[in-house]
Amino acid sequence: MEAAQVWDACMEAHKAARLTHAPWPGRDALQKTTKGRFALHSQSVQMIVAAFLANIETTHKLRQSHPHMQMKYPWRTKRFYPVKWPAQAVSKEHGRVVLPMGKHRPSLVLLIDLPETSGACSLVWNNGFELHVCVEIAQAEKAPGTAQATVDLGEIHLAAVTTNTGAAMIVTGRGIRSLKHLRSKQLGKIAKKQSRCKKYSRRWKKLQRAKNKQCRRSERRIRDVRHKATRQVIDFCVEHQVGTLFIGNPHGVRDKNNGRHHNQRMALWEYGKDIDYLTHKSKAAHIMSFSGSERGTSSRCPVCGHRHKPKGRNWACRHCQFSGHRDLVGSVNMHQLSFGFARDVSSFLHVSTSAWLVQAK
Template identity: 30%
Template structure:
């Protein structure tokens, strides 16, 4: 299982110049190689042939790093050729652009760096001979830099990426680690759970043990919308010919970070609960087949741009794997319309958070109805009667549970909770 350790490299001024030169040489090499290959592609020649511009970068990057950056470039091209068959992809691009310059970035093979964690954590990097001479390093010396952060994962170290984050003005490192399976948890039981990604509530979850969880999304949607409007306002004031600005980029990043932070925390909170409850399998609705179906445009927009369904499902699978829980994507078609009591889907009404069946008068929470229907459809074992949902609210740091049932549910919907699933 592969995981990533993320940390910050904090060099002093002299060392920073050296690190910057290393990253810039790497970006320059990448761009030159990419230019060459793109020219060959457009001319109809095989992209793998031609001069090897890597030689000129060895004095700064070292031979091993030239090889590693080229390998990453190869991987990008190979994946482009594979995806090109379905005509939906463009060839690998440059790091950076004309306006802002090169994106500073380097890839390092696992044997060209070492990290020591402790009270003074540090990283030692291999650099080219010419850079060593310029910065007064001995022939066998490596560039040693202080790092900040805590490694989340232990295991066999893999490739390391260092880049310069223009907005945060920081050097960030991402270390790939192969984590040993035996270090992971195993599931404690055979309970099954279903997750529904909602419109107003981010996530509704029901388990065959009868637990229900609701993660409230409105304040987060509100924050997201406010930033989106701010971006639109700034974009409207840009001078002719400019498509973006530093400020706009910063806002996009802020928006994504807030979303990812809440999403990652949600997944971890949910998976820990499910693990403690003995859940072994989670069914998660696959949105693709309902996009054009019955959901209104506004809801689609919300769940797609805000909640980034794919990212959520990937995070859920990733974290579940740590706990020995299996995640299965299943079709979600009709699950939010079908009545969990009588099974009809034609005479049901969804209005905001509430679900009402005109045939049997069943009332319930719309998102929980979705989760329960997914569970009823896919669970292999018995499903116990549902308890009152545990509701979570985001306080910008963590998801806090409240014991109250959601305020939006009318009181007579308590029946939802007592009703066993057929």
């Protein structure tokens, strides 16, 4: 809450300058405005000021380059905001982390071990306090190679990857589906008990805490499985010397109304997070990645171009008798869509596809 007040002070100063057509306050002016007013470490206040100015700069650029978005400068007051500490303010000693809160105020002491390469820290609320730590890791100095690959994201199989060298891999997402199904069943049982209670009663609040606890636990497990699955995709690309990666965006699939059960599965499909995780990990591996539409790639034969709606996980063409895994066919067709040339599928007719089942332990 104290960090949110720092943000609000910066927002009010910037808003007043805009309304009076005065020069916008810069870093020095905002730091002078917020100096000594809040119960936070001075460097924590400076990091909030820096984050606010970065927001102003990004908004200014978007208003010029994309006026149709009608972006607004920060105007709404915040109640909470993450507290940040730079690397030079964090002390690590004897299995504990000391986060200063300013002069004449007790510091936050956490009994955890951080690696030697850790730096800046942030205290974030995500249905419970989380400590986010920046850790320096060794990265590749150049791209693994010059090969090209495409990724077909799916709800049953999280990712199907093919390269222009004839390699392919499927990472299944059934582990994530089972965790989401378990979460829905457990939340349904708690909601049934809660419906028999008076709202905001003692038992109702107890059941609500149980629901929140279950949601947080499921979220952590799903996040862990998603990290492992996307890591296997990037490791596969590094192994086969991929330098450019196309990630298909299946946004059009969600817009179709195919019944209540199917719509519920589509609503729980978090393909946006899969794209973010793959983009972040590919950047760390020096693999150039980009995303785009994959419309029509799963319904077209990669050999003769015949179109029909497939049933099941095996894609069988009615004209040329080509057959292959449905998700791999979609990934193969993406090569023409993303790189502008048709992929020779002869190497995929007898390809040995590796499939890893990613499950939560």
